[in-house]
Amino acid sequence: MYVKRFKIISGRQRLENESLREKVARPRRFASLTACTMNQAKQTMRVGIIGGGLMGREAASAFGRWFVLDNFPARAELVAVCDLQEKMLDWFRQVPTVRLLTKDHHELLRSREVDVVYVAVPHNLHEMIYLDVLGAGKDLLAEKPFGIDLKAARNIRDAAVKSGRFVRCSSEFPFLPGGQRVIRAAQSGQLGRILEIRSGFWHASDLDPNKPVNWKRQVKTCGEIGVMGDLGMHVVHVPFRLGWKPLRVYAQLQKIYTQRPDGKGGIAPCDTWDNAMLHTEVLINGEEVPMRLEMKRLAPGETNTWFIEVLGTDGGARFSTKEPKTLWLFERGQEQVWQRIDLGYQMIFPTITGGVFEPGFPDCFLQMWAAYGAERAGQLGNRFGCVTPDEAVLSHELFAAALESHAKKNTSDVASG
Numbered sequence: 001m002y003v004k005r006f007k008i009i010s011g012r013q014r015l016e017n018e019s020l021r022e023k024v025a026r027p028r029r030f031a032s033l034t035a036c037t038m039n040q041a042k043q044t045m046r047v048g049i050i051g052g053g054l055m056g057r058e059a060a061s062a063f064g065r066w067f068v069l070d071n072f073p074a075r076a077e078l079v080a081v082c083d084l085q086e087k088m089l090d091w092f093r094q095v096p097t098v099r100l101l102t103k104d105h106h107e108l109l110r111s112r113e114v115d116v117v118y119v120a121v122p123h124n125l126h127e128m129i130y131l132d133v134l135g136a137g138k139d140l141l142a143e144k145p146f147g148i149d150l151k152a153a154r155n156i157r158d159a160a161v162k163s164g165r166f167v168r169c170s171s172e173f174p175f176l177p178g179g180q181r182v183i184r185a186a187q188s189g190q191l192g193r194i195l196e197i198r199s200g201f202w203h204a205s206d207l208d209p210n211k212p213v214n215w216k217r218q219v220k221t222c223g224e225i226g227v228m229g230d231l232g233m234h235v236v237h238v239p240f241r242l243g244w245k246p247l248r249v250y251a252q253l254q255k256i257y258t259q260r261p262d263g264k265g266g267i268a269p270c271d272t273w274d275n276a277m278l279h280t281e282v283l284i285n286g287e288e289v290p291m292r293l294e295m296k297r298l299a300p301g302e303t304n305t306w307f308i309e310v311l312g313t314d315g316g317a318r319f320s321t322k323e324p325k326t327l328w329l330f331e332r333g334q335e336q337v338w339q340r341i342d343l344g345y346q347m348i349f350p351t352i353t354g355g356v357f358e359p360g361f362p363d364c365f366l367q368m369w370a371a372y373g374a375e376r377a378g379q380l381g382n383r384f385g386c387v388t389p390d391e392a393v394l395s396h397e398l399f400a401a402a403l404e405s406h407a408k409k410n411t412s413d414v415a416s417g
Helices: 011-016 020-025 054-064 086-094 105-110 121-135 152-165 179-188 225-240 361-376 389-408
Strands: 044-050 075-082 100-102 116-119 139-142 167-169 193-201 248-254 260-262 267-269 273-282 287-296 304-312 315-320 326-332 336-342
Touching: 044 054, 044 105, 054 075, 054 086, 054 361, 075 086, 075 105, 075 193, 100 105, 100 273, 105 121, 116 121, 121 139, 121 152, 139 361, 152 389, 167 389, 179 225, 179 304, 179 326, 193 225, 193 273, 225 273, 225 304, 225 389, 248 389, 273 389
Parallel strands: 044 075, 044 116, 075 100, 116 139, 139 167, 193 287
Antiparallel strands: 193 304, 248 273, 260 267, 273 287, 304 315, 315 326, 326 336
């Protein structure tokens, strides 16, 4: 009589025997958040917004949905808004918690009801307003790229350190479940020797030559780094957080349309870079690994596509917002297999949303703000966090080296300091 024998293995052995798919899919254990109800929160983060345009209104939407965060340690309340345009301020009149609407950002910063300031203005105004925020003793969530150039970024970083205020920079796409799964795959130790990394952010609307000019298309307001300043923080956030910092860069930069309609019947110059391909090398476990970073305003067919891909000798992972529910995992066994996994709503900070649903931009934007609020309250634990001032400066050091590389048609070292 044949008796089948089963081998009992320990929990540690079971984890060691997990496939990449099983390890990445296993629910991650986070440090617990201190429980509080929304009407008895341990602290309220009272927010003022400077710049009530596209992103300012998105922030207002996030605060309005704050109650969907489950078991979160702090409340968020929008109390003040500053914008130069009356029509922008009018939109915020429908937000019941807003008590101050002003065209003078100094008036907002004088308010004792404001704890945290979110600033979403053209890049040429970053340094001045960010320093004003810090000088007023407020905490700051800064829009990327954290200054118009490297000098400005370093000045902001140094002022943040000196002030002792809590400062972070925006980048929301890595908070999507697919981005987080790629991070976990990279940290799993099961990819083998890393072969290459690709990260990018693509837009397509600028393919239309009749699209009117705006401040992002001119050096005086966007900065000489152009598309790198506009899209680059989203591209480098994950690699930098994984410790993959470029040693050198070879940059290919393109200016496609040098003029556009000015919206007033005339023509205006466009002098910023439209597309950027940065070929870099990073040090991983003592080996230099190629990492390609792509930022494009003219990418045919790409409405708003953020992606990250990490490939190794034993495994790989990739995610793109082009397929927001799909995670691709590669495993090398007797046969080499790419597996497609359908993702649900597994966010870093739990919400009331069912796990079978899929997240979108408002969800990852809310998660970014939740990460800011949790870290500010000392409750981030081992969760993924917002871009730090040092990481923002590093991005500028990379972009400055990219400008030098393109001008010299040669490889440039990425300086740090």
